[in-house]
Each structure stands twice: as structure tokens, then as C-alpha cells.
Amino acid sequence: MSAAVSRRVVVVxxxxxxxxxxxxxxxxxxxxxELPAGWEWHWVIQEDGTTDAVAPYVPDDGRVTFRQGRPGGPGVARTIALAHADGDYVKILDADDQLTPGALARDLAALEADPTIGWATSRALDLLPDGSTVGFPGDPGHGPVERGTVLNFWQANDFRAQVHPATLCVRRDLLLALGGWMALPASEDTGLLLALNSVSRGWFSAEVGLLYRKWEGQVTGQASHVDPGEREARMAVVEARARALGELRWSYPAAD
Structure with missing residues (x-):
């Protein structure tokens, strides 16, 4: 007889x-x-809007919850989806990306093994339109990511982090304490990553955990995403938030 399911990772x-x-x-x-015994996943899909165009593509699967809401960008959609995040951990999966086999199990293993680890990331590959993949340079070493290291790297490398925010798996209570994703038109996931790194240790898996699809319709490929004025403003508020959290010395887990 298989073990009863008692714990859940919510994919948003x-x-x-x-x-x-x-x-x-x-x-x-x-x-x-393939998850460890006693675990299951629940997929919460939140449409950024209330159109009739998304529902036909939602899989017919009892483990899937589909919701809609007024448009506000992906950060708003993910944050409102937390109302249905009924598990210990929240895993991010963008609609156009794919997890690799074993990704969720590796995230859970890292987070379950060490209560001082607040979040986990993994190596990502770009998935190109022809089906080929390309890696990112500068991946950190496999293992813990200490507080402040992502922020420092990001600041020294033209606002590019050495770990990919689209691969995040986060403790639900920590994610809620930080308010979810930032209220920005873009870079909201980078803002969350840097905030997490300011208050808690993380984990990086050197095994590929995500295929990050590149296609002409993706939001990060639009001209508005690289508008110099907006980008400068986004980076300024992302950094200011991360620095403020560090200076306040708020930490996860809380000190006794």
C-alpha cells in the first residue's frame, strides 16, 4: 500500500x-x-485578465486550479494565486517554461534537509524555437547560496543575477512575509529573488531544473522591457528594497 499523501508543493x-x-x-x-513518498503537487494557474482565450488550454486534471482576475502583470497574478497556495512550498513555473525531470524532488530535498535554507534555485537552459538549448554563463557552485551574494553579483554585473528567478522554489511562509512579488511592470521576480537573498540563505542545484522558452511573444522580449528609463527605475527600487531588508537585519528563520 502506498503512503498517504500529507504534504504538498504548490506550483504557481x-x-x-x-x-x-x-x-x-x-x-x-x-x-x-517524481516526488518523494507522502508528497503531491497542486498547480494553480492564474490568468492575468478575464478573457475567454486561456480556459480552453487549461489541462483537465484534478490537481489543477484555474482562476482569473483583473490584469496587473505576472507579479500581481502570481501573488493573488497565493490565496490558493495550500502547501508548505511554492514553486514558480511560467506558462511558457518546462520543468526538467527531478526538479521538484531536488528542490524539496534541499529545503527539507536544512531549515536555514529559505529558497532553492537551479540551473536553467534557454529553450530556443528550433528545440535546441543554450546554457547561461556564470552559474554558482552547487550548494548553499549565502545571504547577500546574489545582490552583490547582480549589482556588479549590469543587474543580472547568477541564479535564475524563474527557477525559484520558496517556503510559503517566507514568500508571504515578503509580500509575494514586487508591484513592478517587469523584473518582479528578480525583485523577489534579491529580497529573499537579503533575508535568508538559498540553495543552487547544478542540475538543470528549467527549460526557459525563448519566443517572439514573451514579455521580456518586448521593446518596453528594455526601455532605459523604466529599466533604471525598476533596478533602483529592486536594489533599494533588498538593501533596506538587509539593513533592518530581518532574517529567516527568525533568531531566537
Whole structure:
């Protein structure tokens, strides 16, 4: 007899009409995950809007919850989805990305093994339109990511972190304490990553955990995403928040 399921990791996905067709691939990657005994996943898909274009692509799976809401960007959609995050951990999965086999199990192993680890990330590969993949330079070593190291690297490398925020798996209570994702038109996930790194240790898995799809319709590929004025403002508020958290000496887990 198999062990009864008692614990859950919640996978949160923000989606809008242009990316809805990729949900089938994301679902396939979730179904390929093998979790430790006693664990299950729950996929919360939150549409950034209330159109009729996304629902037809939502998988018919009892482990999937689909919700809609007024548009506000992916950060708002993910944060409102936390109302249905009924598990110990929250895993981010963008609608157009795919998890690799074993990704969730590796995240859980790292977080369950060390209560001082607040979040986990992993190596990511760009998934190109022709199906080929390309790695990112500068991955950190496999193991713990100490407080402040991501922020320092990000600041010294033209606001590019050495770990990918789209691979985050976070303790739910820590994610809620930080207010979810930042209220920004973009870089909201980077803002969360740097805030997490300011208050807690993390973990990096050198094994590939995510295929990050590159396609012409993705938000980060639009001209507005690299507008110099807006980018400067986004980076300024992301850094200011992370620095303020560090200076306040708030930490996770809380000191006795």
C-alpha cells in the first residue's frame, strides 16, 4: 500500500492569452515529476485578465486550479494565486517554461534537509524555437547560496543575477512575509529573488531544473522591457528594497 499523501508543493503559474498554448508542455513536464513518498503537487494557474482565450488550454486534471482576475502583470497574478497556495512550498513555473525531470524532488530535498535554507534555485537552459538549448554563463557552485551574494553579483554585473528567478522554489511562509512579488511592470521576480537573498540563505542545484522558452511573444522580449528609463527605475527600487531588508537585519528563520 502506498503512503498517504500529507504534504504538498504548490506550483504557481501566471498566464495570459499569448502564452496559453504552452500550458500543455508545462503540464507534461509537471506530470513527469517524481516526488518523494507522502508528497503531491497542486498547480494553480492564474490568468492575468478575464478573457475567454486561456480556459480552453487549461489541462483537465484534478490537481489543477484555474482562476482569473483583473490584469496587473505576472507579479500581481502570481501573488493573488497565493490565496490558493495550500502547501508548505511554492514553486514558480511560467506558462511558457518546462520543468526538467527531478526538479521538484531536488528542490524539496534541499529545503527539507536544512531549515536555514529559505529558497532553492537551479540551473536553467534557454529553450530556443528550433528545440535546441543554450546554457547561461556564470552559474554558482552547487550548494548553499549565502545571504547577500546574489545582490552583490547582480549589482556588479549590469543587474543580472547568477541564479535564475524563474527557477525559484520558496517556503510559503517566507514568500508571504515578503509580500509575494514586487508591484513592478517587469523584473518582479528578480525583485523577489534579491529580497529573499537579503533575508535568508538559498540553495543552487547544478542540475538543470528549467527549460526557459525563448519566443517572439514573451514579455521580456518586448521593446518596453528594455526601455532605459523604466529599466533604471525598476533596478533602483529592486536594489533599494533588498538593501533596506538587509539593513533592518530581518532574517529567516527568525533568531531566537
Amino acid at each position: 503559474t501566471a498566464v495570459h492569452a499569448p502564452s496559453a498554448a504552452f500550458l500543455a508542455d508545462a503540464h507534461k513536464s509537471l506530470c513527469a515529476q
